[in-house]
Amino acid sequence: MQRRDFLKNAAGGAAPAVRTRPSGRNIVFVLADDHRYDFAGALGHPWLKGLTPNLDRMVNRGVNFRNAFATTSLCSPSRTSMLTGLYMHRHGVRDNFSALDPALPTFPRLLQGNGYRSGFFGKWHMGGSGDEPRPGFDQWLSFRGQGEYQDPEMNLNGVRQRMRGNTTDLLTESAVRFIRENASRPFCAYLSHKAVHAPFQAPERHARLFEGLSAPRPRTMNYKEEYYAKWPDWVRRRRVTRHGVDGMIDSDEPFDVHYRRYCQCLIALDESLGRVFQQLEDSRILDDTLLVYMGDNGYMWGEHGLIDKRAMYEPSIRVPVLAHCPSLFGTAGRSVPQIALNLDIAPTFLDAAGVKPPPSMQGRSLLALTGGAAPENWRRDFIYEYAWEQDFPYTPDIVGLRTESHSLMNYPGTWDIPELYDLQKDPEQIDNLIAGARIGPRMRGRYVNHVKDAAARGLVESLQARLAQLLSETGGDPRLAGVASPDDKY
Numbered sequence: 001m002q003r004r005d006f007l008k009n010a011a012g013g014a015a016p017a018v019r020t021r022p023s024g025r026n027i028v029f030v031l032a033d034d035h036r037y038d039f040a041g042a043l044g045h046p047w048l049k050g051l052t053p054n055l056d057r058m059v060n061r062g063v064n065f066r067n068a069f070a071t072t073s074l075c076s077p078s079r080t081s082m083l084t085g086l087y088m089h090r091h092g093v094r095d096n097f098s099a100l101d102p103a104l105p106t107f108p109r110l111l112q113g114n115g116y117r118s119g120f121f122g123k124w125h126m127g128g129s130g131d132e133p134r135p136g137f138d139q140w141l142s143f144r145g146q147g148e149y150q151d152p153e154m155n156l157n158g159v160r161q162r163m164r165g166n167t168t169d170l171l172t173e174s175a176v177r178f179i180r181e182n183a184s185r186p187f188c189a190y191l192s193h194k195a196v197h198a199p200f201q202a203p204e205r206h207a208r209l210f211e212g213l214s215a216p217r218p219r220t221m222n223y224k225e226e227y228y229a230k231w232p233d234w235v236r237r238r239r240v241t242r243h244g245v246d247g248m249i250d251s252d253e254p255f256d257v258h259y260r261r262y263c264q265c266l267i268a269l270d271e272s273l274g275r276v277f278q279q280l281e282d283s284r285i286l287d288d289t290l291l292v293y294m295g296d297n298g299y300m301w302g303e304h305g306l307i308d309k310r311a312m313y314e315p316s317i318r319v320p321v322l323a324h325c326p327s328l329f330g331t332a333g334r335s336v337p338q339i340a341l342n343l344d345i346a347p348t349f350l351d352a353a354g355v356k357p358p359p360s361m362q363g364r365s366l367l368a369l370t371g372g373a374a375p376e377n378w379r380r381d382f383i384y385e386y387a388w389e390q391d392f393p394y395t396p397d398i399v400g401l402r403t404e405s406h407s408l409m410n411y412p413g414t415w416d417i418p419e420l421y422d423l424q425k426d427p428e429q430i431d432n433l434i435a436g437a438r439i440g441p442r443m444r445g446r447y448v449n450h451v452k453d454a455a456a457r458g459l460v461e462s463l464q465a466r467l468a469q470l471l472s473e474t475g476g477d478p479r480l481a482g483v484a485s486p487d488d489k490y
Contacts, residue, residue: 024353025325026289027111027188028179028276029345031082032269033075033123033197034309035295037068037318039266047210047263054273055322058293061331062324063370065340069402072386073297073309073316076126078342079192082296083107085346085361087383089476094387096145099127100134105358107346108136111188114355119178121171122192123147131155137190141174143167147194149201166203167194168265172272176279183283188349191276195265198249198308202264209267215259219428221245221302230435231304232416238394239305248307259301287326290352294345295319304429310395312384312409312419313429317402321366328352329370336369338378339404362474380404383470388413399480401467408463412480415439418447420460434460446484 041048042056043064058064070078072088080086080093083106093100100106112118119139123146124131132155133140143154152167153160163170175191182189202209220227228236242250248258273293280286298316300306309316321340323329343363350357351365368375381403388397396414400407407429409419420433437450448464451457461483468481 024114024186024355025327026186026285027116027349027352028175028280028289028291029188029190029192029349030273030276030291030293031079031122031190031192032293032295032320033193033195034297034299035196035266035269035320036298036301036315037066037295037320039263040270040320043320045263047213048266051209051267052270054270054277055293055320057277058273058291058322058324060333062291062322062333063329064333064335065321065323065338065366065369066335067337068294068319068321068340069317069382069384070295070297070319070342071382071384073311073384074386075123075197075296077387078296079124080126081342081363082294082345085343085357085363087343087362087474087476088385088387089471090362090474093126095389096125097128099130102135105360106136107349108188108190110350110355110358111353112136112138114353115186116353117182117185117187118190119175119182119187120190120192121175121178122190123194124192131160133158139178141171143194146197149194166268168268168272169203172275176275179276179279180283183285186353188353191272193269193272195269196262198258198262199251200258200261200265202261203268206264206267209264210260213256213260215256215301218301218303220304220430223305227304227430230430230432232411232414232419234394234396234411234414234416235304235306235311241394243306243308243310243392243394245302245305245307255302258307262299262301290323290325290328290349292324292345292348293320293322294342296342310386310392310398312386312398312400312402312407314407314423314427317384323366323370325352328367334370336366336374338369338374339380339382339402340366340369341379341382381466381470383467383474383476384409385476399467399471401463401470401481403463403466406459406463408460408467410467410480410482418482420456420463446482448482448484 039045040052040055042059076096077088080091084091108118118137120137121141124142129144131142131144238244241247297309298318300315344366347357347363348366384400386398396411400409407421421429433456437447464481464483468478468483472478
């Protein structure tokens, strides 16, 4: 299929029925895959200084939610939380093969029902290999599963066909055309990239960037018995799998090569963002369009000897969330310190469009944080959860609590120690404060009973109580917090 024909079809189609324009702003959501929080020039990455001008523009002339997190560090559960505003235990997409329940309200469907023209371009991934058009979108371009970086097979409005070119470029061209052809009406464009998911394959124009550079090694990457004595056994075991530095995504290529390719792919994402900016300017709608860039989860590059995501360590769960809308935020640039979550994406877009979120949504509009003083009742903690996967059994079930100062990680159903870190004193998460709570073969199992330090034990009990409260309030199982039952006489 020729590119000009592809572009004509990708954002064309029959004209929609005439609708009354709502009072809300246009929405553009650019979602990157596996883009961790600190990979951009303006976010501090030394390799990318001067090479990510469009991401830097969002940091320096928009809003940087610098403490943003995925509540599940895995593609499909996190993306479902963005669409629905719900925790994983409420929306039910626990892995990359579960389909999104069509009965759940999503921000595209709610915007579409309020007069918006909506288009989706890229990775859907909820429901395994399905790529068929989903409810809530007038325009659809997607692919099966993770897709391909080069000459991909794609589903264009229900018709599967082979496209020629780089996937990042093809998706961008389709989304930009959609913006151009719908600039006179309210629209929501959802550009959902495959990049920067492994195995990394940058466009040929970037394939030789960073040659000869050695990737930085975090302190916890090197094997040290003094570290592993404090960490759960599963962390040591995962080190030699495809999700560890000694397994490296099932590849014999060196760590430095993978790291360079990841950065190469990011350059194409920045170029994509630049094309979106240019089209919004050309269409004279930039000032009144809410443009949000985000990563679906973080990515570990050697921290704790691990690669990939899933774990509750900071590089795995922290993501970039950048927003640009001069009519809302001005152009001075600001940094927001409060906790932002993937749950907040849906209510934020609905708020910007003047559409009331359904009461079932558990996130909150991030616009409340951009007007100066934050609301007094803004969250100070959140639930992290991950469900064990049969295909990738190296990481156990995780139910944890992340506060502004501490991170508590429970591993239900696993005979292993939990983890507790003081993030202010120990940002690299080396000194597990409850490392001594190992459960022996003849011991009763509630680990808090084996925390010898009184202060640490009191902290664990308070965090468990808070986690149980949050689980109960959000429809989860409070027993997963580890709190003792009232009649526990142990």
